[in-house]
Amino acid sequence: MIYPYTFNLKDKNSKKPTLIYLRARIKNEGKYLKYSTGEKILPKYWDFKTQWPIKLKGRTKEATEINSVINQIGRYGDAFEKVYTVLEAQGIDLTVSLIRGELDYEFKKSSSAPNSFFTVFDQFIQEKKDLGNITDGTIARYENIKTLLQEFSIEKKYTLNFQSINENFYVNWVNYSRIKLEHKNNTLGRNIGFIKTFMNWAMKKKYHMNYDFKEFKKISSETDEIALSMEEVKILYEYDFSKNPRLEKVRDVFIFGCVTGMRYSDYSRINRTNIRNGQIFINTQKQKSNVGIPLNKYSEAILEKYQFNLPVISPQKFRDYIKEACKEVEMDEIITKTSFIGNKRIEEKFKKHEMISTHTARRTFITISLDKGMRPEVVMSITGHKSYSSFKKYIKLSSLSRELEMQKAWN
Known part of the structure; x- marks a missing residue:
């Protein structure tokens, strides 16, 4: 009352x-x-x-x-x-x-309303920063989704508050993301996930009692991500980049990721203190677990080459330089990448080196390890995956593996 x-x-x-x-x-x-x-x-x-x-x-x-x-x-x-x-x-x-x-x-259109939607969003981001339980990249994504929501609110004249995050918002947001932002399904689904995470946090903090957002579906489609074959890893590893130290360093760091399965944010922090009894021990930024990763001849050789201090390369330069290095070794296979905006199918053609990223290394490790017969649970223990559902999206079995399994089963 x-x-x-x-x-x-x-x-x-x-x-x-x-x-x-x-x-x-x-x-x-x-x-x-x-x-x-x-x-x-x-x-x-x-x-x-x-x-x-x-x-x-x-x-x-x-x-x-x-x-x-x-x-x-x-x-x-x-x-x-x-x-x-x-x-x-x-x-x-x-x-x-x-x-x-x-x-x-x-x-008065004051921007400092104690419980306004975006003021609380700022509190949410600040708490995540203070707790330090998510990566800088995730923080940047939350800041980006806040900006997108502000632009959406202005352009669509849609007042955003905790009660207006309902089915009507969901329909308008999906439409705006596809038509105005041209977001593909996986980007849209990721952003919906961020919104739901914020709304769950705000509900626990008792800023609202609106349950409508729990019905929002996270839209997704299968993507054509790439992984290197063992032959391609060897070609890249053995290529002579001595005349170009910049590409030699990025190649070595990338190969280190391919043979350990570690994230770039983790292996870029390795030094001698992380190596004990032939294993790499480091608190991973994402899971915060102290994973022990056995060394192999490739990872050990690369660590010794740099006296156990891998070169530090900014993420943006890493992405640019590794594409350049892979182009140098003629990774020119044409790859057709299929994606979706709603039901609209989009096919784009790229040369393989254009699709290489820091994350390709981790996917390559998983693919090659499974190809070579390592049990999935062992690979997961090395990569730090907690559930098979999050692990399976990295699995890109080579055509050779499929041919061998078909021969084994039918011939």
Whole structure:
């Protein structure tokens, strides 16, 4: 039940139009909220019994002005009721300053409303930074989705608050992402996942009790990601880059990823202290687990080459340089990459070296390890995957493996 509010005049004895205030007792705090509507009225047109303007008949100037005042202060009353109801339903302790901040956001477009959608989104991102339990890359993705939501809100004139994240939002967001942003299904699905993560966090913090977002489906499609064959790894590893130290370093670091299955964010931090009893021990940035990865002849040789301190290369330069190195060794096979925007099928052709990224190394390790007969659970223990569902998307079995399995089964 909404605690009663009234409208009061600043000066009931004024001979000139005087300000109208919304006044309400905030029971939790035991204080009164006094909030200016910005509207003015002559006291002679004010009913002090009902605390409401006296409605005049006809189309006179005074009648028109008073009708306008009635409409405006009605908006303030509606906004107060909405703010009070939503915050109370969330179990938040109501205070004068809290409600004032929400009304400021509604009527003065203040960006600092304590419980506005984007202010809380900032709190969510800051908490993730403070806890340090996700990577910088994930933080950047959350900041990006916040920007996209702000742009969506402005362009589509869709007010974003915790109650408006519903089926109507979902339909509009999917449409906007596909048509305006041209996001492919997997990008769209990832962003929906980020929104759901934020909404779950906000619900646990009691900012809202809106369950509609739990029905949002994370859209996805199979992607054509690549992995190198063992032959390609050997060609790249044995190629003479001595005249180009820049490409030699990026090649060595990339191959290290191909033969260990580690993420770039992890193996770029390795030094001698991480090597014990023929294994690499490092707290992975994503799982925070101290994974022991056995060395092999390739990883050991690369570590010794650099005195157990691998070259440090920025992610952007790494992506550019490894493509250049793979082009140098003529990885020019034409790859058709298929993706989807909704049901629209998109086929793009690339040379293989154009599709190489830091993550190709990890996928290559998984593919080759399985091709060579390593059990999936052993490979998962090395890569740090906790579930097969997240692991299987990396599996890109070579055509040779499929041919051998077909021969074994049918011939």
